[in-house]
Structures are given as structure tokens and as C-alpha cells.
Amino acid sequence: MKLIYxxxxxxxxxxxxxxxNRDTLTSSLLWEIKGKKVESPSYILGTMHLIPxxxxxxxxxxxxxxxxxxxxxxxxxxxxxxxxxxxYMMLDTGNVFNYFTDEQLDSLFEYTEKELGxxxxxxxMMFSKMKPLVIMQLMTKNTFGENPESYELTLEKIxxxxxxxxxxxxxxxxxxxxxDKISIEKQVDMLVASLNANYSDVDSTSSVEIxxxxxxxxxxSIYRYTTTAGGEMGNMExxxxxxxxxxxxxxxxxxxxxxxxxxxxxAGHLGGPNGVIQLLRNExxxxxxxxx
Numbered sequence: 001m002k003l004i005y006x007x008x009x010x011x012x013x014x015x016x017x018x019x020x021n022r023d024t025l026t027s028s029l030l031w032e033i034k035g036k037k038v039e040s041p042s043y044i045l046g047t048m049h050l051i052p053x054x055x056x057x058x059x060x061x062x063x064x065x066x067x068x069x070x071x072x073x074x075x076x077x078x079x080x081x082x083x084x085x086x087x088y089m090m091l092d093t094g095n096v097f098n099y100f101t102d103e104q105l106d107s108l109f110e111y112t113e114k115e116l117g118x119x120x121x122x123x124x125m126m127f128s129k130m131k132p133l134v135i136m137q138l139m140t141k142n143t144f145g146e147n148p149e150s151y152e153l154t155l156e157k158i159x160x161x162x163x164x165x166x167x168x169x170x171x172x173x174x175x176x177x178x179x180d181k182i183s184i185e186k187q188v189d190m191l192v193a194s195l196n197a198n199y200s201d202v203d204s205t206s207s208v209e210i211x212x213x214x215x216x217x218x219x220x221s222i223y224r225y226t227t228t229a230g231g232e233m234g235n236m237e238x239x240x241x242x243x244x245x246x247x248x249x250x251x252x253x254x255x256x257x258x259x260x261x262x263x264x265x266x267a268g269h270l271g272g273p274n275g276v277i278q279l280l281r282n283e284x285x286x287x288x289x290x291x292x
Contacts, residue, residue, distance in 0.1 A: 028289035029217045029267060030062065031277060033256055035286035042069070042256040043290070044276065046222070046267030047151035048214050050141060055211050056149040059292055063158055069262040072159040073255050074152055076175065077168030088176045089134045091184070096130055097123075099188045107195055108135075115142055132187035133179060136194060143207045155264050167255065169248045169265070178239050217292065219271030226268040242274045249279050 029046040043065050066072060097105060109120040116138065118126070127135055141148060159166050182190075213225050227237050248265070255261045270277050277287050 025289045025291055027218045027220070027271075028292060029057070029214075029219070029270075030065075030290040030292055031270075032288045032290050033280065033285055034288070036284045038256055038285070040260045042259075042261040042263065044263040044265070044270070045151070045155075046219060046270045047264050048211075048267060049152060050144045050148045050150060051211060051214070052145040053147060053149050055215065057215060057292060058149075058151070058154065062292070066155060066158055066164070066262045067162050068260065069164060070259040071165045071167055071255060071261045072155060073167050073169060073252070073261050073263040074155070075169055075265050076172055077166045078156070085172065088172055089131060090129050091131055095128045096132055096135075096184075096188075097128055099132070099184055100192075104188075104192050104195075108191075111139075111195055115139075132184060132191045133182075136187070136191050139191075139194060151264060155262070169251050170244065178236075178244075181236070181239060214267060219267065219275065219277065221271070222267050223271030223275055227272070241269060241272075245269055245274055245276050245279055248276065249283065252276075252280065253283065 031044050033042045033044060045062065100108065109123060112118040112123055113120070156166060158164075210225075213222055216222075226241070248269075252261075252263065255263070265276065269275060272278070281287055
């Protein structure tokens with residue numbers, strides 16, 4: 001089911017493979033930012049928050065550009081070290097499993113024991129106070145292989161190794177506030193729908209499709225895929241994409257004016273009329289795709 005990947009990780013993608021072979025590159029996951037009193041070029045990379053190891057597109061020159069930067073800017077800076085992260089995953093009150101029917105719980109526990117290695121006792125002990133989206137995230141990670149790669153964690157590790165400053169465009173509180181607009185009941189409905197899709201192998205097909213779109217590097221195709229998937233994500237495009245993109249632009253302006261920056265955000269944020277690339281162009285910057 002497309003929605004689970006779109007809602008949790010905001011990632012996404014087509015014919016850009018053809019574009020990559022043309023004399024003039026028209027799209028990419030990596031873009032150079034110049035102009036408008038920018039002393040040194042900065043770069044922005046569209047990421048997928050989780051991806052199978054064998055599909056992890058990370059050529060050496062990405063690492064080189066990051067190491068040549070003064071600041072790494074991500075959606076949230078240093079999230080791997082946020083000791084308060086767990087509190088944002090918790091329900092305010094109650095037990096999450098009370099929102100499910102007995103039949104739904106039977107299916108959920110059967111799936112988690114078979115696919116994730118967590119039996120009913122483990123699930124109740126570990127997740128009873130968690131929001132349904134947390135369980136969905138656990139299920140999603142499983143569809144991307146045993147040890148999926150993370151662009152954000154990889155970039156963060158490189159930056160820390162080279163003592164590069166890490167900054168965020170928003171806080172974890174900002175992101176949680178968006179997801180909290182989805183009621184617990186709706187989150188449960190989404191989880192059950194995803195669970196049913198897992199049993200029918202729909203999710204495995206969708207995960208392959210998402211990866212294929214991402215690897216085309218066509219940011220407008222990624223945007224269209226994101227916004228036409230339907231469901232809760234389609235209904236909340238303004239919250240998940242448009243408003244956040246617009247909120248990020250003033251901060252990006254400040255970052256790139258003072259420093260050589262390497263910026264990394266979910267690829268779904270780059271394309272479209274209100275995507276970060278177009279919004280920066282509207283501000284007078286020169287955005288040029290860089291071949292990966």
C-alpha cells in the first residue's frame with residue numbers, strides 16, 4: 001500500500017533515466033545552488049529515508065561535496081541523538097490495542113510474530129503505549145530488507161566524522177504536530193489497511209514501485225507520485241509538503257548566504273510548482289541538476 005511509505009517517511013518517484021543520458025541533464029536527486037550573493041555553491045539532495053542496501057545510490061562525489069561543506073542541513077538536525085524522541089511516539093492516554101477489534105488484533109499479532117519476531121506478549125509489552133504510526137513504521141522498515149540504508153544517518157555519520165556542523169529546518173515537535181492531526185482511529189484504519197495489503201503482497205509491489213520512481217531521479221515524477229497516491233497523504237498535501245517547503249525557504253536562504261551547505265530533505269519535497277527547487281528559483285537562485 002503506497003500510503004504507508006508516503007505518510008511515514010515522506011519519500012518517493014518516470015523517465016528521468018532517459019534524461020540522464022541526454023546532453024543536458026534536466027533532473028536529478030542532487031542540485032547545485034548558486035547566485036544571489038551566494039559566495040560558494042551549496043547543494044541539496046533529495047533522499048529516501050529508508051532504502052534496501054542494493055538500491056542505495058550514494059556515489060563518492062556526494063560524500064566529497066558534503067565533506068567540502070561547512071554545514072549539513074537536514075529536515076531535523078541530530079535526530080539520532082534526541083533523547084526525548086521516545087516521548088513523541090507515546091499516546092497521551094490509554095492502550096493502543098484497545099482501538100482494535102479482536103479479529104484485527106489476531107491478524108496483527110500473527111503478522112508481527114511471523115514477519116518481525118514479536119509475539120503478542122512482546123507487542124503488548126513494547127507497544128501498548130505507542131501511537132499506531134509507530135507500529136506502522138516498524139512494519140514499513142521490514143519491507144525494505146533486513147538492514148535498510150538511511151541517507152540521513154549516513155550523511156550524519158560523515159558530518160560527525162569530519163566535525164561538520166549539523167542543523168535542522170524544523171524540529172521533531174514540528175513534525176509530530178503534523179502527524180498528530182491524524183486521529184488515533186484513522187491511524188488504526190491505516191495500519192489495518194497496510195496489514196491487509198501485506199497479506200496480499202500489495203505492499204511488496206508498492207515498495208518496489210516507490211524505489212523505481214526514486215531511482216529515476218525525476219523530481220516532478222516523484223512529486224506526482226507522492227500527491228496522487230490518495231488516502232490521508234493526498235488529503236494532507238498542504239500540511240505534509242506545501243507549507244513545510246515554504247517554511248524552509250527563509251531558513252535555507254540564511255544558511256546558504258553564510259555557509260557552504262549540504263542540504264538533504266525527502267525527495268518528495270523537491271519537485272512540483274511549490275517544491276523547494278522551484279521556490280528557490282522564485283527567490284532568484286540558480287538551481288542546476290548534478291549527475292549522480
